Amino acid sequence: MRSAKLEANVISFSAGISACEKAAEWEQALSLLRDMREGALDSNVIAYNAGISACEKGGQWQRALSLLGCMRQADIKPNAISYSASILACASVGQWQRALALVRDMVMESAPNIASYSVAVSACEQAAYSRGALPLFSGIGSDACSATRDLFVVAADGGRPKK
Numbered sequence: 001m002r003s004a005k006l007e008a009n010v011i012s013f014s015a016g017i018s019a020c021e022k023a024a025e026w027e028q029a030l031s032l033l034r035d036m037r038e039g040a041l042d043s044n045v046i047a048y049n050a051g052i053s054a055c056e057k058g059g060q061w062q063r064a065l066s067l068l069g070c071m072r073q074a075d076i077k078p079n080a081i082s083y084s085a086s087i088l089a090c091a092s093v094g095q096w097q098r099a100l101a102l103v104r105d106m107v108m109e110s111a112p113n114i115a116s117y118s119v120a121v122s123a124c125e126q127a128a129y130s131r132g133a134l135p136l137f138s139g140i141g142s143d144a145c146s147a148t149r150d151l152f153v154v155a156a157d158g159g160r161p162k163k
Helices: 010-022 027-037 044-059 060-071 080-091 096-109 114-126 130-139 142-145 147-158
Strands: none
Touching: 010 027, 010 142, 027 044, 044 060, 044 096, 060 080, 060 096, 060 142, 080 096, 080 114, 080 142
């Protein structure tokens, strides 16, 4: 019987990185992303987003931000998912100032979505930083109608966590 030889491609690498993300194996996800680049395969936004999310799940906010920077260096434009995952990575470890800076970058560089704003407001909520939450609504624009009730409640409550 002939043995089949499978060639690694951007799809198989992206799937592997995504699987590592779901298993919270951030080190393996970054290893696959590195192997992908070293193997002369063009990385894509999906692979980077999965890597950023894996770092977020592993509490590796600095590595998540590093991947966001690597995307830009590779001429891969970060999207709302890239930013949301990076914002969440920062927010989950109390780096709310960095999370808010990412929101500003996101608004300037990509099309934010309501989930991105929700993550940023949650970062303010965790830090009890009400002044950071309310200005986020000026950027929501027409998406305000689709915002969740909880998002408005958090901001209206001054960004303070519920007791």
